[in-house]
Amino acid sequence: ETGVTQTPRHLVMGMTNKKSLKCEQHLGHNAMYWYKQSAKKPLELMFVYNFKEQTENNSVPSRFSPECPNSSHLFLHLHTLQPEDSALYLCASSQDRGTGSYEQYFGPGTRLTVT
Amino acid sequence: GQNIDQPTEMTATEGAIVQINCTYQTSGFNGLFWYQQHAGEAPTFLSYNVLDGLEEKGRFSSFLSRSKGYSYLLLKELQMKDSASYLCAVKDSNYQLIWGAGTKLIIKP
Numbered sequence: 717e718t719g720v721t722q723t724p725r726h727l728v729m730g731m732t733n734k735k736s737l738k739c740e741q742h743l744g745h746n747a748m749y750w751y752k753q754s755a756k757k758p759l760e761l762m763f764v765y766n767f768k769e770q771t772e773n774n775s776v777p778s779r780f781s782p783e784c785p786n787s788s789h790l791f792l793h794l795h796t797l798q799p800e801d802s803a804l805y806l807c808a809s810s811q812d813r814g815t816g817s818y819e820q821y822f823g824p825g826t827r828l829t830v831t
Numbered sequence: 832g833q834n835i836d837q838p839t840e841m842t843a844t845e846g847a848i849v850q851i852n853c854t855y856q857t858s859g860f861n862g863l864f865w866y867q868q869h870a871g872e873a874p875t876f877l878s879y880n881v882l883d884g885l886e887e888k889g890r891f892s893s894f895l896s897r898s899k900g901y902s903y904l905l906l907k908e909l910q911m912k913d914s915a916s917y918l919c920a921v922k923d924s925n926y927q928l929i930w931g932a933g934t935k936l937i938i939k940p
Contacts, residue, residue, distance in 0.1 A: 718873055718875065720873075756839070756932055756933075757932055758835065758929075758930040758931055758932045758933075759874075759918070759920075759928075759930040761927060761928065764927075772927065806873065806874075813926055814926050817862060817879040817881065819864060819876035819879060820876070820928070821876070822873035822874045822875070823873055824872065824873050825873060
């Protein structure tokens with residue numbers, strides 16, 4: 717248990733569906749992240765929020781839409797996804813996104829399958 | 832571009848020692864991290880190096896050479912539970928973590 721929870725753990729959706737992934741951290745951290753993890757590929761950073769403000773969007777398609785209502789919660793809204801979007805989506809948090817040895821704490825991930 | 836290289840897979844024997852290498856080319860350097868990820872689980876933090884040299888933490892040690900763009904993770908007295916993927920990541924000049932694809936370590940009895 718890392719102090720970061722994600723729901724749902726598994727999700728199967730059609731290309732025309734709309735769904736949302738939820739992440740919650742109980743660590744009092746100020747930075748939160750969404751990553752995509754595909755088999756045998758490096759973790760891909762999607763979005764970063766620091767003190768509830770989005771600081772990075774790594775050229776992610778608009779069919780992925782993040783939302784950070786407060787420093788403890790992070791959502792990823794999904795719509796009209798493609799089969800190649802099937803992957804493990806990981807949420808992480810850290811004390812800060814800047815200098816220092818602030819390691820990131822990861823949630824267990826949502827295994828997404830797009831049919 | 833930015834790049835992190837590490838072997839795809841390694842095999843070692845229970846009780847032995849294994850060294851997992853990581854080389855990097857990044858825009859700036861603000862520290863190097865090692866994470867462990869068991870199959871189907873979240874990555875968990877193992878170590879952080881920002882200065883050259885060896886950091887020891889129990890059975891695990893991590894080494895860094897900034898001039899060579901090189902790090903390794905050393906695992907001693909291997910146990911079956913050490914079977915996992917080991918991820919190397921470098922924090923670049925924008926404080927963004929650049930990740931390697933991970934090394935899958937298989938431990939045999």
